[in-house]
Amino acid sequence: MISAPPPLAERRGLLHSISIVLYRFPFLSVIALLLPILLWIGVIYLGSLTAMLTQGFFYLDGFTGRIVREFTLRTYQELLLQQNIDIFLRTIVMAAAVTFTCALLAFPLAYFMARFASGRTKALLYLGVMLPLWSSYLVRIYAWKLILAQEGIIGWLANALGLTGILDAILSIPGIGGPSLSFSIVGVYIVFVYIWLPYMILPINAALERVPKSVIEASGDLGARPGYTFRRIILPLAFPGVVAGSIFTFSLTLGDYIIPGVFGNSSYFIGQAVLVQQGTAGNIPLAAAMTVVPILVMGVYLLGARRLGAFDAL
Amino acid sequence: MRSEDRFINRAGIGLRAASTAVLIFLHFPILLIFLYAFNTEEAAYTFPPPGLTSDWFGVLLNRNDFWSALGLSLLVALVSTMIAIVLGTLAALAIYRSKFFGRDAISLMIILPIALPGIVTGIALRSALNLSGLNFSFWTIVIGHATFCVVTVYNNVVARLRRTNYSQVEASMDLGASIWQTFRYVILPNIATALLAGGMLSFALSFDEVIVTTFTAGQQQTLPIWIFSQLQRPRDRPVTNVAALFVVATTLIPILLAYRFTRESSET
Amino acid sequence: MDGKSVAVSLVNVRRYFGEVKAVDNVSLDVYDGEFFSMLGPSGSGKTTCLRLVAGFERASGGQILLHGTDVSGVPPYDRDVNTVFQDYALFPHMTVGDNVAYGLMIKKVPWAEREQRVVEMLELVRLSGMENRKPSQLSGGQRQRVALARALVNRPSVLLLDEPLGALDLKLRQQMQIELKNIQQQVGITFIYVTHDQEEALTMSDRLAVFNHGRIEQVGSPAEVYERPATTFVAGFVGTSNVIDASVARQIVGEAATISIRPEKIHLSAPDALVPPESYSIHGTVQDVVYLGMYTRYLVELETSPRAHLAVMQQNLETTSMDVLTIRGKRVQLIWRRDFTRTLQRTEIVEESGV
Numbered sequence: 001m002i003s004a005p006p007p008l009a010e011r012r013g014l015l016h017s018i019s020i021v022l023y024r025f026p027f028l029s030v031i032a033l034l035l036p037i038l039l040w041i042g043v044i045y046l047g048s049l050t051a052m053l054t055q056g057f058f059y060l061d062g063f064t065g066r067i068v069r070e071f072t073l074r075t076y077q078e079l080l081l082q083q084n085i086d087i088f089l090r091t092i093v094m095a096a097a098v099t100f101t102c103a104l105l106a107f108p109l110a111y112f113m114a115r116f117a118s119g120r121t122k123a124l125l126y127l128g129v130m131l132p133l134w135s136s137y138l139v140r141i142y143a144w145k146l147i148l149a150q151e152g153i154i155g156w157l158a159n160a161l162g163l164t165g166i167l168d169a170i171l172s173i174p175g176i177g178g179p180s181l182s183f184s185i186v187g188v189y190i191v192f193v194y195i196w197l198p199y200m201i202l203p204i205n206a207a208l209e210r211v212p213k214s215v216i217e218a219s220g221d222l223g224a225r226p227g228y229t230f231r232r233i234i235l236p237l238a239f240p241g242v243v244a245g246s247i248f249t250f251s252l253t254l255g256d257y258i259i260p261g262v263f264g265n266s267s268y269f270i271g272q273a274v275l276v277q278q279g280t281a282g283n284i285p286l287a288a289a290m291t292v293v294p295i296l297v298m299g300v301y302l303l304g305a306r307r308l309g310a311f312d313a314l
Numbered sequence: 315m316r317s318e319d320r321f322i323n324r325a326g327i328g329l330r331a332a333s334t335a336v337l338i339f340l341h342f343p344i345l346l347i348f349l350y351a352f353n354t355e356e357a358a359y360t361f362p363p364p365g366l367t368s369d370w371f372g373v374l375l376n377r378n379d380f381w382s383a384l385g386l387s388l389l390v391a392l393v394s395t396m397i398a399i400v401l402g403t404l405a406a407l408a409i410y411r412s413k414f415f416g417r418d419a420i421s422l423m424i425i426l427p428i429a430l431p432g433i434v435t436g437i438a439l440r441s442a443l444n445l446s447g448l449n450f451s452f453w454t455i456v457i458g459h460a461t462f463c464v465v466t467v468y469n470n471v472v473a474r475l476r477r478t479n480y481s482q483v484e485a486s487m488d489l490g491a492s493i494w495q496t497f498r499y500v501i502l503p504n505i506a507t508a509l510l511a512g513g514m515l516s517f518a519l520s521f522d523e524v525i526v527t528t529f530t531a532g533q534q535q536t537l538p539i540w541i542f543s544q545l546q547r548p549r550d551r552p553v554t555n556v557a558a559l560f561v562v563a564t565t566l567i568p569i570l571l572a573y574r575f576t577r578e579s580s581e582t
Numbered sequence: 583m584d585g586k587s588v589a590v591s592l593v594n595v596r597r598y599f600g601e602v603k604a605v606d607n608v609s610l611d612v613y614d615g616e617f618f619s620m621l622g623p624s625g626s627g628k629t630t631c632l633r634l635v636a637g638f639e640r641a642s643g644g645q646i647l648l649h650g651t652d653v654s655g656v657p658p659y660d661r662d663v664n665t666v667f668q669d670y671a672l673f674p675h676m677t678v679g680d681n682v683a684y685g686l687m688i689k690k691v692p693w694a695e696r697e698q699r700v701v702e703m704l705e706l707v708r709l710s711g712m713e714n715r716k717p718s719q720l721s722g723g724q725r726q727r728v729a730l731a732r733a734l735v736n737r738p739s740v741l742l743l744d745e746p747l748g749a750l751d752l753k754l755r756q757q758m759q760i761e762l763k764n765i766q767q768q769v770g771i772t773f774i775y776v777t778h779d780q781e782e783a784l785t786m787s788d789r790l791a792v793f794n795h796g797r798i799e800q801v802g803s804p805a806e807v808y809e810r811p812a813t814t815f816v817a818g819f820v821g822t823s824n825v826i827d828a829s830v831a832r833q834i835v836g837e838a839a840t841i842s843i844r845p846e847k848i849h850l851s852a853p854d855a856l857v858p859p860e861s862y863s864i865h866g867t868v869q870d871v872v873y874l875g876m877y878t879r880y881l882v883e884l885e886t887s888p889r890a891h892l893a894v895m896q897q898n899l900e901t902t903s904m905d906v907l908t909i910r911g912k913r914v915q916l917i918w919r920r921d922f923t924r925t926l927q928r929t930e931i932v933e934e935s936g937v
Contacts, residue, residue, distance in 0.1 A: 019493040023657035024640075029493075033408035034420065037401045037464065041423050045461050048442035049434075055441045105339070108332035116329075125337075127573060132340045134518050134569040138541045139558035143343035145545070146350055153346075156362070197340065247429065255431020258524065262545065271433045275528075278437060284444060287437055294431045302429070481671035484638050487658040488665045489685035489736065499684070503675040 056289035060282070067285060075285040079293070084273070088293050091270040094185075095253035098192040099200075099246045105193070106200035106245065107238075113201075114208035129205075133198035141262055144191045148181035148263070155180070178265045187263040195259065196252050200245035207241025208234070243305045250301060254294040270294055344562065351555040370552040380557055383540035390452070390536060391520040394459035395467075398516045399509060401460070402467030407501075410475040427462040432525035435462065440529040450532025458530040459523060463516040470512030471505050478504045507575040514572030518565045537561060586613040588650070589740050589772040590635055595644035597630050597796075604630040606796035607644070612740075612774060617766050619775045619783040622793030623819065628776045631793070632742050635774065636665045649739060659688075663740040664733035668748055670725045672717040678704070678728050679713030685736040703731040706765060723754050730765070740772045747782065759786055780820045784808060792816045794930060811924055817842040818932025822893065824848075825931055830890045834864050840926045845895035847922040850880060851915045863917045866892065871910045873898075878906040882916060892916060 022029040059075045061068050078084065113125045132140065147153045158167045171177040171184060178184030211234060219229040257271030268276070270293060278287035354365035374380055405424060409417055427435050439458050448454065482504070486496040524538035531539060541561070544554040590612040597605040605627045612618045620628035633639040634646060637658035646653050653661055664685070672681050679700055680687075686696040704710050707727035717725055726746060733741055746762075747755045763786050766773050777783050783790045784804040791801045792815070800812040807820055817823035822845060828838040835841060850868075857863040866882040869891065878901065880894040894916060898906070 015494055016492060020655070020657060020660075022493060023637075024655050030408050030412050033404045037405040037408075037420070037424065040397075040401055041427070041461060041464070044442075044457060045427055045435075045438070046423070048438035051445045052434075052438040052441035055445070105336055108329055109336045112329055112333040127570075128337050128340065130569065130573060131566065132344060134515075134522070134565055135344055136522050136538070136541070136558060136561040136565060138522075138524060138538050138545070139347055139561055140343055142541070142545055142554065142558060143346050146346055147343060194339065194343065197336070201336075251429060251431050255433040256525065257433060258542070271431070271525075274433050274437055278440065278529075284441065288441055291431075291434045291437050294434055298430060479669060479671060481667045481669055482673060484636075484658070485665065485667055485671035485673075485732075486684070488636055488638075488663075489732065490659045490688040491684075492657075492659050495688055499688075500673060503673075 052288045052291060054288075055285050056292065058285040060285055065282060067282075075289045076292070078286055079289055084290070087268050087270060087273050090267060091254055091294075092297065094189065094192065094269065095250045097189060098196065098253050099249040101189075101193045102197050102200040102249045103204075103242050103246065105197060106204050107242075110201050110204035110208055110241075111234075111238075113205050114211070129198050129201050133202075137195065138258070140195060141191060141259060144187075144194065145182055145262065148187050148190070150180040150182070152182070182263055183265055185264065185267070188260050188269075191259050191263055192253055192256070196249040199248035199252065200242075203244035203248075204238055204241040207238045207244070211237045240308055243308050247298075247301065247305055251294075251298050254297060347555055347558050347562065351552065351559045353552050353555065355552075370556045374553050374556045374560075377553065379535065380537075380540060380553075383535045383537045384560075386452075386534060387521055387537035390455050390459055391517045393456050394463050394520045395513050395516040397456070397460040398463035398467045399513050402464045402512065403471050403505070403509065405464070406468050406471035406475055410472050411480065424465050424468050428465055436526040436529035439526065443530070450530065450534065452534070454530045454532070455527060455534065455536065458526045459520040462523075462526065463520055466515040466519060467509065467512035470508040470515070474505050474508035511572040511575040514568040514575075517568050518572075521565055522561075586616075588612070589614045589616070589648070590774065591645075591647040591650075592631070592635075593645040593647070595631070595634060595646060596642045597627075597634060597639055598642045603796045605634065605641075608796070608798055609644075610791060610798060610801065612772060614772055615770050617763065617773045617775065617786060617788045619777060619787040619790035620793055621777055621780060621783040621790050621820070623778055626793040627796035628778075628793040629744055630796075632665075632744055632774060632776045635740070636663055636742050637661050662738055663742055664736050664738040665742040665744065666726075666729045666733050666746045668745045670717075670729040672725055672728055672732070674717055676716075677713060678709065678715050678717065678720070681717065681728055682732045682735050684732060689736075699735050700731075703735040706734070706768070707731045722750055723758065726750065726758065730762075734765075734769060734771070737769075738771065740774060743773060743775045745776055745778065747777075755782075762786065784820070792820060794819070799929060811842060811926065813927045813929040814840060814842070814931045815929040817924065817926055824892045825926065826892075827890070830884065830887050833886045834862050835920075835923060840928050842924045842926050843892075843918055843922055845879070845893040846877075846897075847918050848892065848894045849917045850882075850894050850896055850909075851917050853913050853915050855915050855917065857915075857917055860920045861917050862920055862923065863915055864892075865913065865915050868909050868912050868914055871906050873903045873906055880906075880909065880914075882914060885913075 022032070056075055057071050057073070058067055058069050059072050060066070079088075109125075109129070113122060113129075117125055145152075149155070154167070158164045167181075170186060171180065173186075176185035176189075178187070181187040181190070215233060215237075216229055219233045220226070224232070255271055257269065257275045260269040260272055261275075264272075270290060274287045274290050277283045277290065350363060351370060352366040352368060353363040354367045355363065402424075405420065409420060435458070439454075439461075443450070443454060478501075482500055483496055486500045487493070491499060522538060524536075524542055527536055527539060535543070537557075541554060541557060544550050544557070588611045590610075592608050592610040595605055595608045596603070608627070608631060610631075620631060622628045630639060634641050635648075637653065637656060641654060648661060648663065673684065676684070682700045682703055683696050686699060691699070700713070701710070704712065707730055709724060709727050709731065712720070712724070712728075717728065720728065726749075729746070743762075747758050750758060759782060762773075775783075775786065784807075787804055789801065789803050790807060792799045792807060794815045800807055800816045802810075807816060811817035811820060811823065814825050817825055823842040824845060826834065826841050826843070828840055831841045832838045851863075853865060865885045867885070868880050869883045870881040872879040872881075875898070877895050877897055880896070882892050882894055884890045884892065
């Protein structure tokens with residue numbers, strides 16, 4: 001029954017030789033698999049980031065309108081001008097407000113999906129959250145133009161309900177108001193919240209899904225009332241999900257120039273400022289230097305999030 | 315005790331109401347687009363629309379700039395997705411079982427292009443193009459898109475590989491299959507639906523991208539850029555609505571398919 | 583073992599995972615056609631040893647020979663061995679037939695022959711007619727047979743089995759033990775069988791190796807290992823044993839050495855019973871009695887060294903549960919034949935369980 005063992009390397013050939021080398025030196029196969037991505041992201045992407053940060057050390061000659069490729073800190077110093085600091089603060093405050101509102105709106109739905117929905121309902125709810133996320137971003141922004149415009153739905157509703165006074169009062173708040181919701185910081189805020197909301201719902205839901213039912217039952221068993229269980233058990237366990245979601249809402253708000261462009265007034269956000277500097281102003285060094293702010297903010301944010309264990313909830 | 319049980323196992327009216335309100339908030343604007351695609355009035359945002367017509371579909375049909383933008387977007391999404399599939403799969407295969415130093419760094423590197431604000435990625439690529447003296451082309455768009463699309467494929471494939479029993483791979487090699495044969499007969503069938511799902515998401519992501527694309531496209535118009543430019547032209551609003559309807563439909567199909575693939579495989 | 587050819591030979595094989603010595607200088611010969619078991623607790627290195635032979639792990643040092651050929655650096659797909667995995671590792675996307683045919687397909691065996699061998703093999707493992715099922719439609723026992731068929735169909739020179747019955751329930755496991763042994767005798771292929779279940783190893787094997795902490799403590803036939811354990815670890819792990827310290831042993835056998843005696847070899851006798859020739863005896867008090875139905879287990883505290891205990895196992899030939907319980911607290915004499923006492927090399931002592 002036992003045949004003599006066949007010669008070990010019957011199937012000669014280049015591929016076979018390669019696979020024997022890979023067997024003997026397993027780290028080679030890891031390197032071979034990683035090489036393409038290392039080259040692509042490492043060289044193209046990180047290279048580009050470096051190129052950008054380097055550009056920040058050049059400057060735009062105000063008279064000739066040409067970029068001088070000479071090491072200088074003056075472009076980065078320009079970031080400290082009051083007008084620029086205003087832009088950064090405005091954007092960061094907006095990102096924080098949007099993040100907070102998203103978390104507030106996302107929690108009930110995420111909680112409902114995780115705790116009370118099952119089977120078909122749950123699947124439908126997931127689709128309900130995913131679909132807006134993946135339907136065209138611009139189209140959804142545009143839809144809000146229809147809603148927020150002076151003659152749009154909100155205006156029509158306010159008229160119909162006799163609430164025009166309240167609407168006007170909101171719009172007359174200095175700094176965030178404007179001629180209509182579709183040209184005001186309030187409008188920018190509403191649209192940001194709408195567009196990024198699914199990014200908050202999904203991670204919170206993922207975190208809540210991971211809370212075992214038995215933990216909640218144990219808390220009840222130990223005498224906690226449902227409200228207490230919610231505050232002391234469910235909320236803390238969902239918190240990493242909130243942080244994970246806030247990474248998206250924060251980062252996306254910092255980097256967007258389209259929503260403030262379409263809905264905002266003349267006060268710029270970081271994205272717009274960068275776009276204008278690199279486009280019409282032709283000041284690529286300043287545009288590059290400005291991006292350092294969102295990078296730093298996100299860097300600090302990601303470090304903090306990692307401490308809080310938010311990466312597990314992504 | 316009874317009422318407590320009920321409290322725990324059924325959602326309160328407040329929670330139900332809040333959840334429903336959020337869902338309506340998420341979907342209402344999209345439905346609105348459908349309505350306005352039939353609007354008779356050209357320039358305004360008036361609600362309710364004064365009348366309904368299907369004329370704009372015909373108008374869009376004759377807009378060559380729309381069709382060429384659509385064509386460019388489809389092509390970019392296709393090529394970027396194929397690159398993302400190759401890069402993402404290889405990276406996933408390297409990462410999921412090894413515990414070498416720097417493994418987290420590589421995961422972070424792959425996530426970075428979407429974790430950093432879009433404007434950063436955009437201006438970074440623009441700076442690199444500027445410094446290297448390359449001209450804008452189809453490929454400059456694709457490079458940008460593939461960079462942030464990798465993560466969708468990578469995430470899907472890593473998740474699937476982690477659920478796949480590694481002893482299958484050992485069994486295959488034990489039965490005489492080389493590394494290549496094992497990939498083809500065992501690994502690939504196992505990750506096929508994950509690849510499809512990741513690919514679909516990648517396609518949708520690329521098809522919809524506008525922030526980074528603005529910086530890498532030059533004068534070329536992808537569909538989102540076309541829509542963006544349309545938004546600034548009040549006269550063309552109804553046509554834009556029709557185009558938007560079209561775009562939503564095209565992105566939803568791959569997304570629904572991707573959703574089915576991920577669900578199917580997690581059920582078995 | 584003269585005249586038998588060696589199928590697998592391990593020479594000073596080492597496998598280190600960082601600081602952990604999973605396999606620590608193991609040398610071993612497995613003969614052609616043998617049913618050989620590697621027995622040991624989890625983490626003792628037996629599975630790593632098997633994986634080294636299969637080629638899934640690479641040795642940190644030493645040599646592995648398959649029929650005399652050094653296979654270090656030869657990948658699994660070029661080794662003439664096949665494996666039955668603990669979790670079966672069936673390909674979920676293939677039918678049972680395709681699973682079994684996999685190795686033949688890779689070797690490009692012609693289709694007709696492939697079909698025929700698959701049918702034969704499924705017959706051997708009593709799964710005829712199941713070709714078109716998916717693994718998910720099978721029971722645990724059936725999957726186990728598919729895994730066996732998938733490996734055997736390639737007619738390897740050595741079949742490696744990694745705790746293949748571990749996931750099955752007791753009845754099924756006992757049935758499969760007999761079946762596996764029968765199949766092995768039918769096909770005549772060398773089996774290397776990894777298990778942590780000493781009973782399984784004793785019933786199935788021609789020979790077995792007892793592993794502990796990456797080393798082999800003893801190699802021998804089941805009877806040799808059971809009757810003549812070489813180390814304190816083997817004495818405790820294979821069956822149960824009374825391991826007696828040198829100080830206590832001096833009072834019994836007159837020699838300061840670690841010794842062992844199986845509980846079932848000891849006679850529980852009256853204090854004044856006559857000690858037969860060539861026997862040892864010692865007095866003690868019954869401290870605990872555990873009635874086990876077929877047997878009763880007594881724990882006896884020795885008179886000479888009050889902290890030492892001997893476990894004694896007596897068949898309930900003429901005693902009932904009532905009888906045995908009355909013995910608690912009584913003074914007794916323990917008597918056993920001298921040749922049942924083993925002098926052991928001191929290694930790890932496995933704590934008596936259930937006393």
